[in-house]
Amino acid sequence: MRLFYILSVLLFSIINTQAQQYPGAGPQQNAIVGKVSGVIIDSLTKAPVDYAAVSLSSVGQTKSVNGALADEKGAFKLEKVTPGKYRLTISFIGYKTKIIEPVTTTNSKPDLNLGTIILSPNSKVLQEVVVEGQANIIENKIDKLVYNAEKDVAISGGTAVDVLRKVPLLSVDYEGNVSLRGSSNIKVLINGKPSGTMAGSIADALKAIPADQIKNVEVITSPSAKYDAEGTSGIINIITKKNNLEGISGSVNAGVGTRQNSGNLNLNAKKGRLTVFGNAGGYYSWPQTSIIDMNRISDNGDFNKQHGESTTDRLATNGSVGADYDFNKYNSINTNLKVNWFQFGVDGFNDNFNQFGGVDQLFRRITDNKNKVISYDWNNDYTHKFKKDGQEISLAWQLSKSELNNDYNSYMDQKFRKEIGASDAINKESTFQLDYTHPFKGVTLETGLKAIVRNIDNESKVDSTDLNGGNGFPVPNRNFIYDYNQNVYSGYATFGFTLAKKYGIKAGARYERTEIDGNDAGSGTFDPFKNNYGNFVPSIVLSRTFSNMQTVKLSYNKRIQRPSVFYLNPFRNAADFYNQSQGNPYLSPEIADNYEINYSRFIKTTVINASVYYRNTQNIIENVIKQVEMDGKDIALTTFENVGKNNSFGFNFFGSVNPIKPLTLRGNFNIYTYDITLGSNSINLSNAENKTYLMYNAFVSGTYQFPKGITFETFLIANSPRRTFQGKNPSFNMWNLGVKKELFNKKGSVGINVIDPFNNRKNFKSEIIGDGFTQYSNFSIPFRSVGVNFSWRFGNLKVNQNPKKGVKNDDLKQGEGQGGMGGN
The missing domain is CATH 2.60.40.10 (Immunoglobulins)
Structure with missing residues (x-):
């Protein structure tokens, strides 16, 4: 302001x-x-x-x-x-x-x-100034769609997963896996920067971020060449709360519920040219018991049937501290350190009934699985603004490190043998970035250089021992140290200008050079490999404004998707002997061409946004289930493969209207196709039909403002089953109700949220057709929940704003739901 x-x-x-x-x-x-x-x-x-x-x-x-x-x-x-x-x-x-x-x-x-x-200070100025923007919950900007989470009454007390479920264009399944217009190939940023927390499972990382920390979410479907080329379907940028207000201010948020609990504290202090800020938060979900039933039938008549129960609990903490300093109106620096820690455990049993070669086998498997992630991101940047308005240069440096630990104990009561597995991965990144902006007469030039130096070390140990305390012995080919290096060097230039006050053009190009090498530190388990390649990434956006607040936009961009450590890690998790999982260090990056036509219009309080889009993706990466033989038995191995190319056409519509002043109705509908052409290496992995599938995701919501600061909201989410080349993953739907009452002269509030009041549990069914087998599964989790949340703002403020720049790494395909079950 x-x-x-x-x-x-x-x-x-x-x-x-x-x-x-x-x-x-x-x-x-x-x-x-x-x-x-x-x-x-x-x-x-x-x-x-x-x-x-x-x-x-x-x-x-x-x-x-x-x-x-x-x-x-x-x-x-x-x-x-x-x-x-x-x-x-x-x-x-x-x-x-x-x-x-x-x-x-x-x-x-x-x-x-x-x-x-x-x-003289104005005597009418209150001791505390509460700055309240009038932005709508949804804003459609020229280059992105913005969801203002802090203005939504129905997300308090949850996690980032709950927030993203309400963002137009996005869909989130029951495990917390996020997709944009049907594609999970996205890049997630925190405050415009990457986070080491996202190096593993993105679903688990999002569950560690309390919803009360989130200010807004930006969805960028047509990123310009200024952004890293990573994310074939686009970029999601989660902006956390931070005040740039003169004085001392802060906020406290807390939520307690039948499923999950959270707390968050923000503090900001600004005096003159110095701003210091800090944040600390935590999240804990009560232990919840899931039930799984699985039946995998081989073409030769063998089968593996499982019925089991597992209890999952999650605990997460995070904090950050930082400072901004303006030497003068031309030079400024800022530094920020963010630390994340979260863990979740899955303890349970599975009753197995197997038949191999006509021989029946019945046993119980008991598993104790622990996952932990510790990470930090340290960002520093310097910005120099020239006397010419809009001309500036910035230099940024970022250091990130994350440790991902996965430990499990597993034993089968008929085998009298125990398996102990551990995987310790360390992901280190250093990033250097230089950006320069120069406004000419009617034209703005943006150009820059960037280097990302990334190293991943993964030590895997698997021992087998008897239950009587005998000496353990290493399992062959499953003990190794995996070393992976990936360096990305890039440069870009973009031009933006306006013609006749109605036509807007922003065009640019980016070149990225990727150098990869990996080895297993001499154990002989994997062959060393190298893979160097370059990508030219153009982008262009054309916009035309009309009377009555109407805009038509045409865009094209090329994007790439490099696999992260989650996809590459060759450690094999064999906690369940008959259902194992393993990464693939030989994956190639995805490359996608995206075309979009967008129409938007504002009519008083009504917002309309519609898009038609087409995406062609080469070397698409998907989960693959293979049936392989081990110890004379057929087991299922889940891994990742470049399965072929996918052509996807889609239509998205978002609308918001106020039929009467206190009532706001919003809706989003996205329909798209899945039409994959399998590569030669994938044809033998599936017996699925080669045809085009239609999928959708949608939500509708209503908000009503009652007198005396009471707000009521309800929303409904519905997602169709998600197709893969081997079958389909479960559909997802959810109904939420929330009410909030403002307190303390709008400085605080208390609210109640209810999720799916008529469904104590939900069942998620999937079907996979692989080479030589068919697999059916049903995953049941507790779902109905009730939560109470409280928030309070405090401080003595004066208005002050000074947006900052920093490193933005957008260059890795993020992990999906492996290990990310539950959490609702």
């Missing part, structure tokens, strides 16, 4: 600046021009009032003929002032407007120094 106010005053002053003249007299053809200067201070603290707006007008008039902003020391200077008598007006939010009249300059004394000017 403060920045808007300052820029408005400055713009008004500049636009209305005219050749100076004496009041009531004609122009001075031969007049000497001078200057008016002074220093503005606070009447109480005697501190400089930086960036106050100063305007000069003719005596007795309000129309500005000259203007400027005070600098960080409160000093101002009005140049090219023609001798005459003027009115000087000084204004700044939180202070009384000061008028000095007359201010007189003459030909003999064209320069006038007014000395120290004192501004």
